Amino acid sequence: MIYFLYGDIPLQLKYEELYKKIKSENPQIVEQYFDISQDNIDDIFLALSSNSMFSPLTLITIKRLEKIKDVSKFIKSLGEFNYSQKIIILLYEEFLGDFGKATNEIDKTSLKNAEKIAEIIPARKALEKKSLEFYITKELSCSQYEAEKFLEIVGDDFYKIKNEIEKVKNFLNGEPFNLEKSIKILSVSNEYSLNKLIELFLYKKEKERLIEYLQREKNYMLFLSIFVEEISILAKLKNLQKRGIIFSNVSYNQFKADVYPNIKNLFKKDNFRFIAEYPLFLKLKYLDNFSYDFFNDKLLRCLDAEYNFKSGLVDENISIEMLINSFFEKKLD
Secondary structure, rough: OOEEEOOOOOHHHHHHHHHHHHHOOOOEEEEEEEEEOOOOOHHHHHHHOOOOOOOEEEEEEEHHHHHHHHHHHHHHHHHOOOOOOOEEEEEEOEEEEOOEEOOOOOHHHHHHHHHHHHHHEEEEEEHHHHHHHHHHHHOOOOHHHHHHHHHHHHOOHHHHHHHHHHHHHHHHHOOOOOHHHHHOOOOOOOHHHHHHHHHHHHHHHOOHHHHHHHHHHHHHHHHHHHHHHHHHHHHHHHHHHHOOOOOOOOOHHHHHHHHHHHHHHOOOOOOOOOOOOHHHHHOOOOOOOOHHHHHHHHHHHHHHHHHHOOOOOOOOHHHHHHHHHHOOOOOOO
16 A cells, blocks of 8 residues: 655644554554655665565655655656555655745646555645634534634644634633634734734734834744735735725625625635635725725835845845835835
């Protein structure tokens, strides 16, 4: 049996789950580990090809497939061996860039070859969030929107989510789930804290607490990622307003029923999820405070700030603080 695991942040967790399952079903299994970045490919193929009816059942784990020059060819060659006495785990780790996109995404040919010989187990953060939301809705008997907010508040670490759910259950003591009531006992994630501070900055021009937080936590790249996403969403909404597709004074029921279904594809979180209608609706009341050109200019300023510190022209903290301090200043012609 061959298992092919690929993905980013949840990869290790998925591997541990699979490893424990195999070990519990086969307590006496012999184990071998290979790391593509350290071990010789010939040694790996020797271990894979050795086979005897008297050989003990062996678990062979091969890590860091992303280091192989031709992953597709390597996977295809695995189909030549007999695995009657072996269980193979293949691990391909994808690394996320600054804005959450994989810099070394597994190619389609390699995946297609893997599907022919192995059970495929994806472990991407985007996919994991969907399953985490389902887990939260089930455990707390809450809506999908409440599950999304819960995940946004506590972060996407499974063990933390599990602990926070138990904390809420004990706090509510049998009462139906209430997000507003529960939020005061939740351990807030850095991402949620930044989201709230960014909203205060964008909509109320309150920058002191944001700068203090960044100086303390040093989450400058996380700030820039969330900030750019928020401005991009507002720019899309402003463009729709400019074209007469949405209006800032529309009622929520009308927005949900008549507007959102026609625009939701513009607001994808990832390949599987969309920004829910209510968070988008809440932003409409701020649109009249900004022009469409304002958002375009600010996105360019964010790119400039990123370039300045990535190219070494300015320190990361100085570049981001300069962006914040000058953000609402008018552009000079």
